[in-house]
Amino acid sequence: MNIAMELQNVHKTIGQKEIIKGLNFSIRSGEVFGFLGPNGAGKTTTIRMMVGLMNITKGDIKINGSSIKDDFKEAIQHVGAIVENPEMYPFMSGWKNLKHYARMIPGITDNRIKEVITLVGLEKAIHEKVGRYSLGGMRQRIGIAQALLHSPSILILDEPTNGLDPAGIREIRHYIRNLAKKENVSVIVSSHLLTEIELMCDRIGIIKNGELVTVEDVRDNQENDQHITVKLEVDDKMAAITLLKDQFDIEAKEVQSNVTFKIEKDQIPLIVKQLVQENIAVFEVALERSSLEDKFFELIGENTIA
Amino acid sequence: MLNFFSLIKNEQIKLYSRFATWSMYIIMAAIILIAALIVFIFGEVDQQQYGDDWQTQLATETKDLKDSQEEMEFMAFDSEIAKNEYYLENDIKPQPYDTWQFTLENAGLSMLISLFTIIIAAGIISNEFRWGGTIKLLLIRPISRTKILFSKFVSVLLFSLTMLIALFVTSLLVGLIFFGVNGVNPNIVQMGSDGIEEVSILIEILTQYGLNVVTLIMMATFAFMISTLFRSSAMAIGLAIFLMFTGNTIIGFLADYEWTKYILFANTNLGQYFGSGSPIIESMTLGFSVAVLIVYFVIFILVSWLSFAKRDIAGH
Numbered sequence: 291m292n293i294a295m296e297l298q299n300v301h302k303t304i305g306q307k308e309i310i311k312g313l314n315f316s317i318r319s320g321e322v323f324g325f326l327g328p329n330g331a332g333k334t335t336t337i338r339m340m341v342g343l344m345n346i347t348k349g350d351i352k353i354n355g356s357s358i359k360d361d362f363k364e365a366i367q368h369v370g371a372i373v374e375n376p377e378m379y380p381f382m383s384g385w386k387n388l389k390h391y392a393r394m395i396p397g398i399t400d401n402r403i404k405e406v407i408t409l410v411g412l413e414k415a416i417h418e419k420v421g422r423y424s425l426g427g428m429r430q431r432i433g434i435a436q437a438l439l440h441s442p443s444i445l446i447l448d449e450p451t452n453g454l455d456p457a458g459i460r461e462i463r464h465y466i467r468n469l470a471k472k473e474n475v476s477v478i479v480s481s482h483l484l485t486e487i488e489l490m491c492d493r494i495g496i497i498k499n500g501e502l503v504t505v506e507d508v509r510d511n512q513e514n515d516q517h518i519t520v521k522l523e524v525d526d527k528m529a530a531i532t533l534l535k536d537q538f539d540i541e542a543k544e545v546q547s548n549v550t551f552k553i554e555k556d557q558i559p560l561i562v563k564q565l566v567q568e569n570i571a572v573f574e575v576a577l578e579r580s581s582l583e584d585k586f587f588e589l590i591g592e593n594t595i596a
Numbered sequence: 597m598l599n600f601f602s603l604i605k606n607e608q609i610k611l612y613s614r615f616a617t618w619s620m621y622i623i624m625a626a627i628i629l630i631a632a633l634i635v636f637i638f639g640e641v642d643q644q645q646y647g648d649d650w651q652t653q654l655a656t657e658t659k660d661l662k663d664s665q666e667e668m669e670f671m672a673f674d675s676e677i678a679k680n681e682y683y684l685e686n687d688i689k690p691q692p693y694d695t696w697q698f699t700l701e702n703a704g705l706s707m708l709i710s711l712f713t714i715i716i717a718a719g720i721i722s723n724e725f726r727w728g729g730t731i732k733l734l735l736i737r738p739i740s741r742t743k744i745l746f747s748k749f750v751s752v753l754l755f756s757l758t759m760l761i762a763l764f765v766t767s768l769l770v771g772l773i774f775f776g777v778n779g780v781n782p783n784i785v786q787m788g789s790d791g792i793e794e795v796s797i798l799i800e801i802l803t804q805y806g807l808n809v810v811t812l813i814m815m816a817t818f819a820f821m822i823s824t825l826f827r828s829s830a831m832a833i834g835l836a837i838f839l840m841f842t843g844n845t846i847i848g849f850l851a852d853y854e855w856t857k858y859i860l861f862a863n864t865n866l867g868q869y870f871g872s873g874s875p876i877i878e879s880m881t882l883g884f885s886v887a888v889l890i891v892y893f894v895i896f897i898l899v900s901w902l903s904f905a906k907r908d909i910a911g912h
Contacts (some may be wrong), residue, residue: 343732
């Protein structure tokens with residue numbers, strides 16, 4: 291699999307403070323990579339270094355083989371990005387804003403601009419001044435349109451779901467997956483919320499205090515979901531365990547005050563029905579968190595999740 | 597190169613998409629109009645029409661001027677008297693006030709253009725930071741920061757040039773309506789470096805406007821540097837305007853010292869080497885001033901470039 295972007299021992303020191311302490315990871319072509327971490331972990335700083343807005347103190351970032359440090363123009367032309375909020379010139383229309391950015395890269399035709407506008411669904415508002423765009427959705431869309439103008443092979447989106455409603459988030463998620471799959475675009479999505487990017491990413495890198503804690507394969511975790519862990523709270527634990535063993539051939543364990551076992555999701559109603567028929571009182575049936583979520587909380591600490 | 601023109605086009609579009617820019621043109625046009633009205637209503641002396649017996653009229657006028665000058669014991673009307681005598685000696689009939697004269701006088705309004713150019717120069721970089729960070733989207737294109745910086749600088753110069761042309765054209769048109777015109781390129785009589793001389797008014801206008809461009813460019817470059825350095829337009833506007841207005845006063849105080857001639861403001865007014873002007877410090881020459889200006893200009897540009905091309909774009 292081709293490598294679209296590679297971070298090689300990237301450090302960033304501002305003043306005396308080391309903000310990024312040696313990042314090493316790469317993004318493959320056509321994958322959606324989630325960049326996850328609490329606010330202040332160094333996500334935005336890393337992204338700013340990826341696009342050359344900040345100097346890299348030590349190490350290097352290679353984009354399609356070119357160094358962003360030494361060969362900025364060659365490296366950046368493959369990249370489309372939103373860094374923090376996608377701010378546009380408020381006194382110009384969406385169209386004029388896009389034209390403005392289109393002029394900066396040779397070969398972007400008016401047709402391409404129209405194509406991108408259709409893609410993000412901004413046809414209606416495109417001739418309105420950006421200053422009049424309602425917060426969130428429309429601004430995010432024009433931001434993505436701007437990033438896609440030159441058909442980049444790497445798309446970097448810093449907190450793209452910021453300020454979006456659930457429908458908007460779903461739309462963006464769908465859209466990002468499509469881009470990766472159909473056009474083989476590598477997408478880097480940063481977020482401080484696991485739930486928002488879990489569903490759109492292939493892999494998630496977790497960053498904390500300027501260090502990469504782990505890189506997790508999301509697809510693996512989802513495959514495991516076919517065998518989910520169920521927690522039961524019943525009055526008679528022994529009876530429940532015996533029943534599961536006899537009737538469903540399931541090895542259940544007593545964990546604290548619960549009965550825990552692994553099972554396929556469709557079987558849950560049947561089990562509950564049997565338990566009730568045997569006069570075992572069921573207080574709670576709960577699914578354990580996926581392993582990724584567990585890991586995330588473990589690494590980051592729950593209190594830091596917004 | 598095509599690339600560079602696109603960048604300049606972008607900057608010009610951003611400038612003229614804002615009402616603030618247009619309001620500068622409106623203010624300038626209003627001032628020209630008011631100036632014309634004032635001259636038209638109150639400026640009887642200037643508009644004095646000389647009839648067929650203009651020689652006698654001039655002679656009387658000159659005598660009156662001499663009398664009042666003696667009373668005041670002051671050389672206030674020296675140049676007026678000299679001019680009148682020149683008219684009589686050379687048998688030239690004085691021309692009435694016309695749009696050329698009006699346009700020439702309005703060269704002084706380039707001070708206003710300096711002011712506006714400072715405002716534009718001060719904002720052209722810092723606004724990109726202020727508008728929530730459009731600078732980020734500007735700098736992640738395959739274009740070097742140096743190129744972006746210079747496209748912005750050239751845009752500032754282009755703006756002031758446009759404004760200067762607007763000043764010239766508007767003055768000419770407004771003057772034409774109020775005062776009419778004495779031919780395509782009449783000569784005027786004025787005080788020159790070697791006494792009274794007769795010059796083509798068009799050349800005189802171009803000289804005056806051209807000399808003012810020097811101050812204009814230097815102040816714009818200064819504001820541009822401050823704006824890039826501090827990323828704040830308020831700071832740049834304040835500092836540049838303060839220096840523009842106090843610069844000459846400061847030079848006045850320091851005129852006794854020889855080193856004063858190295859100060860920017862001692863050199864911005866190249867008019868001191870033309871016409872009836874005289875240099876602030878005797879040892880100064882046109883070549884010296886031009887050299888000093890070039891050194892300052894290069895320093896301003898270099899500081900702007902160093903601070904723009906290398907620094908991190910962090911925060912908002």
